[in-house]
Amino acid sequence: MKGIEFKNVKKAYGDTTIIENLNLKIHEGERLILLGPSGCGKSTMLRMIAGFEKITDGDLYMNANMVNEVPSGKRNVAMVFQNYALYPHMTAEENITYGLRRNKVNKQEIKRRLDSVVETLLLEPYLKRKPKDLSGGQRQRVALARAVVKESNFFLLDEPLSNLDAQLRVSARKELMNIHHTFKQTMVYVTHDQIEAMTFGERIALMNKGELQMLDTPENVYNRPVNIFTAKFIGSPPTNIMDMVYDNGKAIIGNQSFTFDTKWVKHIEASNATDFVFGIRPEHLQISKSPLENALKGKVKYVENQGDQYAVFIDMANSEVIAMSNSKDWNTDEVIFVQPMADHIHIFDKATTNSIGYPGV
């Protein structure tokens, strides 16, 4: 296959294994996000694609060729580094064209590529400046331009926006989208920021402790997390997770109960699991001071302003549950009613932490 494929890849430094056994196919021309907490192995994966890290075991394919022993420079890969890695003694223009000049690309071609990228990224006024005279956002664009002029099949980005402020991130994401639209490279983008992952990715590979947790579209990663880790990692505030006991169509949570609809009852009874975990996102909990049907009771702990909404922290069945609300009018220690939306429930097998799936899917 074209694109990139990890086949039973293992990466270890001495006795420390970072990645045990990774299988992952990255399609040609897609924007794949490698997402995960720090230390999950996502950067290591990117560095293996770039050829900076040797593969301990297994095979890595790029464009259907095994590249285990192919040096970085021969992989036709462009990369944007987290710290941009601009050469401090060269001007922006020299930085952008350095690789092309040294690889003996002819002058007209260099000029054509430079002009095109300068126009796309609006770099004209900064070409003669050195990195120290550029702002963070400008440096980021120069680094991006340097990668773009290579016109490589593979475009690697290592947390490229993490040093930018929130506003610049939005515009930088737009520029990245434009670049991908123009050049259709296979983009592999490492981030720990789920907003970036959701907005930029066509597919997300969620990693944890060197293992691939889930590989799917942002919609599915959000709506149908395959395990507890995915459910908690994606979304802010994180998904509420509560131990539950299934008893005759009901979820017993603490000393309260929630009645499942028939679809869920069938689905839960069909599963092999014996112990369950109940998951629900804060935005899928309805809260009210007056009684709600099929609701649990909880005590308000405190309210956090999230800008557009308020996160209400609730003490319920010995665990802390977060619910989103448009009102901030919740008093501490007030007992309120918490109703999970039946269509947005996630049920996990406690033993494996995997989702038991969804009814009717």
Place this chain on the structure above:
Amino acid sequence: MRTNSFLGILWHTIFILTVFILIFPIIFALGTSFKPLQEVYNNVLNIIPIAPTFDNYIGLFERLPMIQITMNTFTIATVVTIMKMLISFLAAYAFVYFDFKGKKFIYFIFIASIFIPFTVTMIPNYLIMSSWGLADSIFGVILPQISDAIGILLINQTMRSIPFSLIESARIDNISHSRIMIDIILPLIRPQLMSTGIWFFVNSWNEFVWPSLMLKSVDSYTLPLALQMFISAEGGTDLSVAMAVSIVTMIIPLLLYLVFQKYIIGTFTASGIK
């Protein structure tokens, strides 16, 4: 304000005194080198000669092949400096940017060699050079000195401060290591290289014991050996000529300092800010 101006005056007095103490010997040497011999002893503290004369310099150039001696010193110092820099640079690059078996151990051995006193290696080096027929040759002086672990240590430290990603970024663009050294590393560590180089040069320029062991004939002498001819027991003490040799010895290092001073001072202030 009063205390401030008092402190200012105090500090300036201290600075001026320090500068005077540092500069006085040079002025003294310069003055003495233009004095006739009697005046050296009769008129010691008067820096300005009463009857200035060029005789000391003329006599010096008549008695010794001073041009040849200066060239010898310059050749030794230049070749030693260039070789030390080159080897230190390449070795430091390997230590910083490559992973190889036994790297830490080899580095440890290299650095440990800094602590071996010169007197330990002096005789073996002399014997080896003699057996190679390099006794009384400036190449015999040069050869054992062409590498120096201090250079590796200093350049290694500076290279480490360059982000690794710069090298990775070049590697991914298919740039060779030699090109990376020339295009990226060299410009970034140039100030440190300059100051290390000047330090090596001046050390070699002033070196006495090793050349005195190796060099027998006056034609292959270096400037410090020429100086010792006028202030040693065998040569008798002719202070005014000795001062003339000192002044000649000083010229080239001083010129070097004037040319490279912005790098030298730059290095010191840069390391001060960090």
